[in-house]
Amino acid sequence: MAALDLRGWIDDLEERNDLKRVKAEVDWDEEIGAITREISSQFGPALLFENIKGHRDTPCRRLFTNGTGTKERVCRILGVSEKNTYRELVAIFKERFSKPLKPVTVSSGPVKENIIKKDAVDLFQFPVPKWNPHDGGRYIMTSASVVTRDPDNGVLNAGTYRGMIAQKNTIGVLLAMTQGWGKHFSNYIKRGQEMPVAVVIGWDQALFMSASTPVNHPEYELAGSLRGAPVELVKCETSDLMVPASAEIVLEGFVSADPKTFEPEGPFSEYPGYYAGRKTPKHAIRVECITHRNDPIFHGCLTGSSPGRTNEGTTWTPATFSAMAWQYLEEAGVPNVTGVWRGKWPELLRVQIRKSHRGHAQQVANALWGCHLANYAGKHLIVVDDDIDIHDWEAIEWALCYRINAGLGDISTFPGTSGSMLDPSVPSAERDSVKYGHGKWTRVLLDATINWELEPQDQYGGNRYPPLGTAISPEMKETLKRRWKEYGF
Numbered sequence: 001m002a003a004l005d006l007r008g009w010i011d012d013l014e015e016r017n018d019l020k021r022v023k024a025e026v027d028w029d030e031e032i033g034a035i036t037r038e039i040s041s042q043f044g045p046a047l048l049f050e051n052i053k054g055h056r057d058t059p060c061r062r063l064f065t066n067g068t069g070t071k072e073r074v075c076r077i078l079g080v081s082e083k084n085t086y087r088e089l090v091a092i093f094k095e096r097f098s099k100p101l102k103p104v105t106v107s108s109g110p111v112k113e114n115i116i117k118k119d120a121v122d123l124f125q126f127p128v129p130k131w132n133p134h135d136g137g138r139y140i141m142t143s144a145s146v147v148t149r150d151p152d153n154g155v156l157n158a159g160t161y162r163g164m165i166a167q168k169n170t171i172g173v174l175l176a177m178t179q180g181w182g183k184h185f186s187n188y189i190k191r192g193q194e195m196p197v198a199v200v201i202g203w204d205q206a207l208f209m210s211a212s213t214p215v216n217h218p219e220y221e222l223a224g225s226l227r228g229a230p231v232e233l234v235k236c237e238t239s240d241l242m243v244p245a246s247a248e249i250v251l252e253g254f255v256s257a258d259p260k261t262f263e264p265e266g267p268f269s270e271y272p273g274y275y276a277g278r279k280t281p282k283h284a285i286r287v288e289c290i291t292h293r294n295d296p297i298f299h300g301c302l303t304g305s306s307p308g309r310t311n312e313g314t315t316w317t318p319a320t321f322s323a324m325a326w327q328y329l330e331e332a333g334v335p336n337v338t339g340v341w342r343g344k345w346p347e348l349l350r351v352q353i354r355k356s357h358r359g360h361a362q363q364v365a366n367a368l369w370g371c372h373l374a375n376y377a378g379k380h381l382i383v384v385d386d387d388i389d390i391h392d393w394e395a396i397e398w399a400l401c402y403r404i405n406a407g408l409g410d411i412s413t414f415p416g417t418s419g420s421m422l423d424p425s426v427p428s429a430e431r432d433s434v435k436y437g438h439g440k441w442t443r444v445l446l447d448a449t450i451n452w453e454l455e456p457q458d459q460y461g462g463n464r465y466p467p468l469g470t471a472i473s474p475e476m477k478e479t480l481k482r483r484w485k486e487y488g489f
Contacts, residue, residue, distance in 0.1 A: 033131035093323035101224030109245025172265030177437030196239035202248025202299035273306030
């Protein structure tokens with residue numbers, strides 16, 4: 001169902017028997033996370049926890065999660081048939097990401113029903129979970145959209161970044177300088193100013209998807225395109241930042257570059273399925289104002305997936321990342337891209353091309369590794385011909401086995417590039433985001449297209465490769481079709 005705020009989405013889920021209201025008392029300390037992990041890994045219903053230990057009488061009593069936990073839910077958010085395949089969803093996201101829809105400004109909205117400022121700010125009034133056993137604390141920013149504005153050109157950015165409650169009015173955050181708000185922060189540092197921040201918690205899931213994807217238009221515009229209606233925005237109380245008028249909760253604050261303001265953050269169970277980071281001083285949001293709806297609903301989510309264990313983001317991030325990668329390749333002028341697929345983890349990207357020239361796969365790699373999507377994606381890049389189905393791992397494996405010859409240059413490495421600071425295969429010293437701004441990768445291109453250094457052979461009918469030995473001749477196909485029942489099948 002397109003164009004809904006969080007409450008409308010919850011109502012829609014309940015009407016379809018796709019929501020579970022958990023009325024039993026649960027503990028915010030690991031129990032909510034454990035329940036969510038089990039349900040998410042079973043691709044079960046969305047969850048609304050209504051009886052959270054220590055939060056029966058706080059202003060915020062309820063927690064919603066797993067709202068995007070199945071492909072069918074993602075299709076309903078987009079307003080398309082639930083029967084769409086992931087191949088089709090990539091095309092749908094790609095088309096909508098190319099048609100931004102500008103937001104509109106309104107004077108007020110439900111998010112202004114309660115306004116809390118200065119000393120009254122207390123983040124512990126929200127039922128924020130400690131999601132995982134070894135998390136460093138209670139992570140309030142998991143599915144939140146963190147809004148900042150570029151002080152040079154005024155463009156708004158909304159990104160999904162992690163943040164852990166430190167004190168009643170501070171949040172330790174992982175701030176990568178390569179991400180949207182990191183670039184804005186660099187411009188504030190040059191001006192000698194703190195950066196205003198607004199943390200949006202609980203709204204249309206279309207914003208969650210847009211803010212979690214390295215898009216090339218402002219996230220509010222692409223959320224509007226995904227939801228089929230413009231985002232209605234209202235001005236913050238303490239800055240000129242704009243936030244959805246019907247959001248559940250907005251935390252308004254500032255980030256300073258002064259190390260004296262840093263707060264402890266980490267570790268946290270991250271998208272690779274491992275804990276990432278240590279509890280070290282990092283940048284912090286100093287919250288100076290909270291606005292929220294009456295009886296607000298906290299929204300959060302698990303991250304991290306491993307074989308057999310998953311989270312709700314794995315139902316749509318492969319499609320959104322693939323759509324953006326495909327769009328970037330087209331904008332960079334790479335010809336004849338016929339498919340892109342990311343799979344469950346962003347480090348491995350697969351690209352299908354109709355090969356038109358020697359070095360085509362290398363052109364794909366250069367374009368992808370040079371765009372900001374590569375901050376967390378494309379550590380390993382597989383490029384295949386258009387006869388290989390990139391959604392079929394058996395086909396990919398076959399191409400890797402029989403179309404790669406390392407001696408002919410089909411495997412290339414690109415060391416010393418910026419990469420994910422959350423990848424446990426990189427030495428921890430190289431993943432210091434405060435020191436380096438991001439992580440460090442050596443990237444790999446696996447060119448699994450037929451190598452054009454191989455000469456066409458007369459014995460192969462002028463092709464570089466022998467005929468496919470598993471094929472049945474057209475004549476014999478007709479014979480089998482005609483006699484199949486006669487064979488007893």
